[in-house]
Amino acid sequence: MTEFLQLLGRNTRTSFTKLGRSTFFLLQTLSGILSVLPRPRLLFNQMYSVGVLSFLIITISGLFVGMVLGLQGYYILSDFGAEETLGVMVAASLVRELGPVVSALLFAGRAGSALTAEIGLMKATEQLSGMEMMAVDPIKRIISPRFLAGFLSMPLLAALFSAVGIIGGQIVGSGLLGVDEGAYWSQMQSNIDFKDDIINGVIKSIVFGFVTSWIALFEGYDAIPTSEGVSRATTRTVVNSAFSILGLDFILTALMFGDN
Amino acid sequence: MDNSVTPQNSLVSVQNLSFSRGNKKIFDDISLEFERGKITAIMGPSGTGKTTLLKLIGGQLFPKQGSITVDGNNVHRLRRTELYNLRKRMGMLFQSGALLTDMSVFDNVAFPLREHTHLPESMIRTLVLMKLQAVGLRGARKLMPNELSGGMARRIALARAIALDPMMIMYDEPFTGQDPISKGALVHLIKSLNAILGLTSIIVSHDVHETAAIADYIYVISEGKIVGQGTPKEIEHSESDWVQQFMTGAADGPAHFHYPAKDYVDDLLSTGKRY
Numbered sequence: 318m319t320e321f322l323q324l325l326g327r328n329t330r331t332s333f334t335k336l337g338r339s340t341f342f343l344l345q346t347l348s349g350i351l352s353v354l355p356r357p358r359l360l361f362n363q364m365y366s367v368g369v370l371s372f373l374i375i376t377i378s379g380l381f382v383g384m385v386l387g388l389q390g391y392y393i394l395s396d397f398g399a400e401e402t403l404g405v406m407v408a409a410s411l412v413r414e415l416g417p418v419v420s421a422l423l424f425a426g427r428a429g430s431a432l433t434a435e436i437g438l439m440k441a442t443e444q445l446s447g448m449e450m451m452a453v454d455p456i457k458r459i460i461s462p463r464f465l466a467g468f469l470s471m472p473l474l475a476a477l478f479s480a481v482g483i484i485g486g487q488i489v490g491s492g493l494l495g496v497d498e499g500a501y502w503s504q505m506q507s508n509i510d511f512k513d514d515i516i517n518g519v520i521k522s523i524v525f526g527f528v529t530s531w532i533a534l535f536e537g538y539d540a541i542p543t544s545e546g547v548s549r550a551t552t553r554t555v556v557n558s559a560f561s562i563l564g565l566d567f568i569l570t571a572l573m574f575g576d577n
Numbered sequence: 578m579d580n581s582v583t584p585q586n587s588l589v590s591v592q593n594l595s596f597s598r599g600n601k602k603i604f605d606d607i608s609l610e611f612e613r614g615k616i617t618a619i620m621g622p623s624g625t626g627k628t629t630l631l632k633l634i635g636g637q638l639f640p641k642q643g644s645i646t647v648d649g650n651n652v653h654r655l656r657r658t659e660l661y662n663l664r665k666r667m668g669m670l671f672q673s674g675a676l677l678t679d680m681s682v683f684d685n686v687a688f689p690l691r692e693h694t695h696l697p698e699s700m701i702r703t704l705v706l707m708k709l710q711a712v713g714l715r716g717a718r719k720l721m722p723n724e725l726s727g728g729m730a731r732r733i734a735l736a737r738a739i740a741l742d743p744m745m746i747m748y749d750e751p752f753t754g755q756d757p758i759s760k761g762a763l764v765h766l767i768k769s770l771n772a773i774l775g776l777t778s779i780i781v782s783h784d785v786h787e788t789a790a791i792a793d794y795i796y797v798i799s800e801g802k803i804v805g806q807g808t809p810k811e812i813e814h815s816e817s818d819w820v821q822q823f824m825t826g827a828a829d830g831p832a833h834f835h836y837p838a839k840d841y842v843d844d845l846l847s848t849g850k851r852y
Contacts, residue, residue, distance in 0.1 A: 449637060449664075451737075
């Protein structure tokens with residue numbers, strides 16, 4: 318029993334100190350963003366590796382998710398003779414939920430894990446320490462640009478995901494299954510609300526981008542500088558990001574769409 | 578013969594330093610002086626915290642007790658910006674080189690210049706080529722760090738360390754894992770850079786011959802204490818058993834060959850235990 322209590326106490330303490338470290342890390346990162354702004358080159362390079370290199374996985378996944386939505390939606394809606402509203406269903410699912418959530422999960426797997434591994438290995442090979450000794454703050458030079466890049470890329474990637482998904486749904490719905498193309502688009506246009514649907518979706522993806530970049534960078538920065546430590550940190554990034562994204566999605570959805 | 582270094586002409590002065598990691602005492606009340614313009618070596622077996630000492634001098638770690646003064650500044654009392662300004666005048670050569678792997682050799686050497694100065698790119702080019710020429714690798718400027726051999730990486734890191742013309746350089750195990758030719762090149766470089774640029778050098782090493790060949794003064798550290806100090810010649814003729822064992826590389830002596838364990842026979846006979 319005492320052993321159990323000891324273990325519980327120790328784990329609680331380590332979790333809380335880690336939470337404290339990560340909060341402190343986040344504050345440092347945020348204050349470092351100011352020094353990134355005069356050097357847009359640093360940001361653009363990171364946006365390329367975090368954002369542009371995720372294009373392919375986001376586009377292809379978005380296309381397939383949209384196509385599946387088109388199929389499933391058609392089967393259900395046609396039972397009620399409401400296949401004309403397929404466009405609304407596809408677009409609403411994508412813009413509100415699947416776009417932000419699935420692209421954030423993919424982003425965590427594709428870009429987040431890469432960030433953790435990169436930072437962790439920089440730590441293991443003394444590059445961060447070396448930078449400090451050259452009087453260059455690694456938070457400002459390495460972490461903040463990557464954070465900003467992740468934070469800015471995420472909504473763009475989510476938008477891309479939703480856009481491609483809607484096209485995918487249209488290909489299947491009106492191309493293969495015979496939903497009227499005009500109805501697909503016009504129903505979507507009249508029923509999807511800019512503020513309620515699109516803006517809320519963008520807010521979600523901004524939150525996910527923030528959290529995922531934070532987790533990925535902190536795990537890398539906090540990794541034990543060995544090959545095992547970096548590998549564990551990378552795993553934690555993906556797992557913790559997934560939990561945070563799904564958990565936050567529930568909270569955000571409850572807040573945003575609660576009173577409809 | 579008076580070997581004591583007077584604090585007046587020492588650039589780095591470590592006083593009554595204690596540092597521990599967990600329950601393990603790394604340094605126990607040690608004092609060292611590093612004279613201006615000289616090459617001072619800190620020697621001792623692996624795991625005695627030699628790298629830790631360099632990190633303490635660079636202000637990356639905080640001592641439990643004692644103080645470290647670099648050019649009149651108490652390193653651990655400085656504010657962050659002051660510490661960073663001091664670090665611009667301190668070069669450090671890491672054991673691994675610590676080159677930034679996403680940049681070419683040229684960009685690595687240019688890195689501190691680009692971060693800390695507003696020099697035009699043409700002048701940065703000239704400076705970088707001069708530093709690379711000094712370490713003999715001007716021709717390797719387009720290579721990436723993963724294309725370099727260990728010795729080349731260390732020489733590039735050295736070029737980067739002298740990019741801002743520091744007053745001192747700290748070398749962390751510069752000779753470890755180097756082939757004889759690279760070792761020779763590094764020995765020559767450390768010696769000549771110290772003389773030509775008027776640097777103060779601190780070398781942390783366990784390579785007895787290379788270090789003794791260039792050091793002006795040597796401290797031998799073991800288990801948190803200074804067990805011997807003096808010029809290389811004095812160290813060689815030291816009467817301390819410990820220093821003798823270290824310099825000659827005898828397997829057993831004051832530093833035991835065996836990791837502490839219980840009696841061998843008892844251990845073998847105590848069956849039934851897994852470990």
